[in-house]
Amino acid sequence: MxxxxxxxxxxxxxxxxxxxxxxxxxxxKEATPEVRLQAAKEAMSTHTNIAILYVKGLVCPSCGIGVSKNLSRMKGVDKKRFKRGIEMDVKTQLVKIALNGKTGLDKKDILERVDDAGFVAIEEYKLHDDHLDVHRFGAGASTEVIHHLKK
Amino acid sequence: MMRFILGVCSLFPVVFGLLLKADEPIMNMMPRWSGGWGYQFFYEHRRERDLLLGSSARYRGFSEEVNLFHLEGVYTWKKFIRLTAKLPYVIHAEREIPDATGNKRVQKDEGIGDLTLALPLKKYFNLDGRSGSWTFKPMLLVPLAGDDEYEIYDNEWGNGIGLGYEFETSQFYFGIGTNGWVFYGDEPFESHSFLDLGYNFVTEQSNGSLFWETDFHFEDDESRTLSAGPALYFNHNDTIHSRIEWKHDFADHQGILDHGNGDTIKLGMAWVF
Missing domain, CATH: 1.20.5 (Single alpha-helices involved in coiled-coils or other helix-helix interfaces)
Incomplete structure (x- = not known):
């Protein structure tokens, strides 16, 4: 005994x-902005036609399932890629979204869906010609470019 | 003479209830999103080796064996409010108690158990590198159990309140909580507290967690049980989840003659949408 x-x-x-x-x-701790930026750059060069989000607090795979499920149901998501269109990385807090068109996703919808899953979407990474822009979400789904880097 | 008195006392409908679980579907984790719902099944096998009074085995080898099937469901209106329902079914339960001469007498129970409804209210937080929640949970126990030779479930109305706090990092899980129950019958106040520590792991396609879970059960008749053991949770594809756990009673004190010194094994499968 x-x-x-x-x-x-x-x-x-x-x-x-x-x-x-x-x-x-x-x-x-969450990944530093530099680590996230590097991860986003690598993802952008590996995958085509994707959107990348930084979701604060997304550090555990199971508690982030809602984010994955909610974003997967958005119009414009290519569910044949990744895991029903979504890939989460809890080490960088980045969420990759496979897109099936060139129009992108509705920002307000993104913010609402992430919020509904108990998290906050902070930034979106976008390719702009040969540059990688980091757009920070503000009030009313407005965005502000906080980084503009050569890819 | 003492043996005779104890034997007769054991024939009274004393508390032989299993732990009223603090765990909620789905695996106590999901759904965390509006309109999310899910259900889970799990099989529970519990064997208690001795009939205890206090901390000592008054009747060593007088065992109880219980096989249960649990059906549980959850619906999340908004991320901060859920409704959960848990309905157990006693597949087969059998206990050995002393008769008036001190020999073994076998009693059995089968059939539906009592329904537990809960309304977990959640407050989520996302900090630097950790995500978690506070939980306040009013509960209601609805008597549905029938009459058998003895009862695993007490067939009484009850009210409960639960409090919990949990957080996860990319690698670790920490959860602590307690709940208390009062009953509209003869059953004494009881509480169930837990401390769960976990390690998260990621596979190529999915993820899981390995836990060490410690439970403390108290009843206001001087009964208290400390049990602990490992659990393994696995997320198969975000929709299907499974869990296996084993708990051993490391300290068991029964205020009235009751079975103890047990082990519990649970196997569960859940679906969440």
């Missing part, structure tokens, strides 16, 4: 220690 108690104690210590250590762990 003492052995079993020791196993329980070890289990608790192991999991608790991970949580405590995680305070200093970079993985616990």
């Amino acid at each position: 003492k052995i079993i108690h020791a196993i329980v104690l070890l289990g608790l210590v192991f999991f608790s220690a991970n949580l405590i250590v995680a305070d200093d762990d970079k993985d616990k």
Whole structure:
């Protein structure tokens, strides 16, 4: 019986220690803007005709399922690519959306769908000629370009 | 003489209820979006080895074995309000109790259990690198259980309140909560508290979590049980989810003669839309 108690104690210590250590762990923080930008650039060069969003707090795959489901139902999403049109990366908080046309997605709709899933969409990454623009969402689905980089 | 008294007492309809679970469908995680709904099934097997009074086995080897099938459903109106319903079905339950001479007497229970309705109210937060929620949950227990030789479910109305806090990072899960129940009958106040720690992992196509879960169950007749064990959750394709868990009673104290020193295994499958 003492052995079993020791196993329980070890289990608790192991999991608790991970949580405590995680305070200093970079993985616990969201990716830096530079890391996200680099990831977005790579995704844009790997995939064609996609939209990329930065969703704050999207750090766990299971709690982000609503984001995936809600965005997947948007008009203009190519469900044959990625996972029903959506690919989430909890390490960079980026959401890739496969598009089936050139018109893009309705920004207000994006914001509402992400908000409805319990998160906040902060930025959208867009290819503009050979440049990568970062559009920050503002009030009333307005956007402001905060980065303009050569791809 | 004491053995005779205990044997007779055990024939009274004492509390033999299973833990009133704090867990909610779907796997306590989803749906987090408006109009989301889902259902889950799980099979539960529980075996308690001894008949306890206090912390000691008054009748060693007088066991109880319970096989349950749970059907649970959830609907999310807005991300902050859900309705959940949980209906258990006793496939087969069998317990051994002492008769007046101290020998084993077997009693059985089968059929539908009591319905638990809950209205979890959620407040979500998204911080730097973590996402989580606070939960306030009023609950109602609706008596649907029938009459058998003994009852796994007590067939009484009850009211409960639950509080919870949980968050996840990309790697870890932390959840803590408690709930309390009062009943409109003979059953004493009871509470169920939990501390869940988890490690999240990602596969090529999906993701899952490995948990260490600790439960504490208290009844206002001096009964208290501390159980803990591992659980594995797996998200198959965002729609289908499964979970397996095992819990062992590490400390069991029964205020009245009741079975204890048990192990519980659960296998669950869920669908969310």
